[in-house]
Amino acid sequence: MPRSRKSQIALEATPYYHCTSRCVRRAFLCGRDEHSGNDYEHRRGWIEQRMQALANVYALDLCAYAVMSNHYHIVLHINAEKANAWTDTEVIQRWHALYAGNFLSHKYLAGKDLYDAQLMVVSELVTEWRERLMSISWFMRALNEDIARQANAEDVCTGRFWEGRFKSQALLDEAALATCLAYVDLNPIRAQMADAPEDSDYTSIKERIDTAQTEPDTAEPAQPKPLFPFVGYPRQDMPSGLPFRLQDYLELVDWTGRHIRSDKRGSIDQQTPPILERLNIDAEHWVYNTQHFESQFKGIVGTVLSIKAQCHRLGYQRTPGLAAATYLT
Known part of the structure; x- marks a missing residue:
């Protein structure tokens, strides 16, 4: 039985959420439909532009996104402090x-x-x-309704364009957040739509890489304005942003992408990015989780302790995801 949106999105638990929406049956978000011969690649631009436009209006920060052939991923940060100001x-x-x-x-x-x-x-x-204006449900509604109207007008049809309601996962801690960000950014590579992160069109990782390359000689790489910035590791007087260094994250995504493309088992080398050491994540578990994130975790994602604490807070009789959580760290 589906849980209420209130139980899935609770600011007191975490401000970070991974959301996905998928098209119905033969509906295409982008790419070429072999059945009709129509090319819908331009629709990827529609959704990327709409995401960024809505992020400028809502008190929701765009952390990561990837637009695929019949679905998209987005990681959002609820910025309650901004809304209240x-x-x-x-x-x-x-x-x-x-x-x-x-x-x-x-x-x-x-x-x-x-x-x-x-x-x-x-x-x-x-x-x-x-x-x-700080509600993920209203954000997703504004995003999906606009794209559905444009697609139906283009296809000269009516009816549903998206499958039911969007799916969401609460990211309870830094390990869950880092895993989900990489999972989203590496979606095109897993789907063999791109060979490298910098070639992954309509993704947040490509936008971050392209922006960083505009000022390659600076101590701190430039970051794209539409996206929630990386601000370094947690510390006192920390500015608002993702709790990682951009350089470390880009290195992590590149390293992970190489292993995802490899068909050989046991190909994890010893030169693992330091961010995994800081988060106490096993390298092999990391690569596995960034390939099976959605199937491994359902409504809430985190370490065993953070999942148990959240389930107790919400009054759950059962504690889902504990087996998968043991592989997160």
Whole structure:
């Protein structure tokens, strides 16, 4: 039985979530349909642009993404601090960038005089919209509905474009986050759509590599503005961002991609990236998990201790994913 979205997405557990959406049956997100001969490659650009546009409106940071032939992956960070810092005017402006609002919100932005009762209604709307602008469900809805409308218009048809609701996984700790980021970024390589991360079109890893190469001689590589930045390892007064060094992560993805492409068992060399040592992750387990992340883990991902703590917090009678969690570290 599917669990409620509230039990799957809880900010008190973690701000990081991996989400996926898949097309129905023969619907294509991108690529060439051998049945009809149509080429839908341009739709990959639609979803990449929409993701980045929505990230500029919502209090959700885009950590990683990969657009595949009939589905896509996205890792999001809920930025509650950012949302709570918005003024009422900023909240309304952001909501109006996507939705019509109502006559009271438009009068408020225009600086018109409102009665106390009307101001109270506006305040309630702002509270509701602020919550929605940091909601992964509303983000995914805005993303999927827009792509479905464009695709149906292009195909001159109606009906569902996406399978049911999107799937989500809560990433409870750094090990789960790093594994999921690499899993998403290496999707095209596993699917044999690309030979190397820098050749993986419509992925966050390609965008990070392309941006880093614009200033190759700097101590800290440049990072793309649409993506949540890597800010180094956890420390005091740490800025908002992913808790890893970009250089270490790029090295990790490159190293992992080489082993995923290898058909030989036992090909793990001793020169493992230092990030795995810091996270206390076994190299062989790492490569396995970055190839089977979705099948190994369901709604929540983390170490044994973090999964047990979260299940206790949510009142689960059973603790799913413990066997898989033993392979995460």
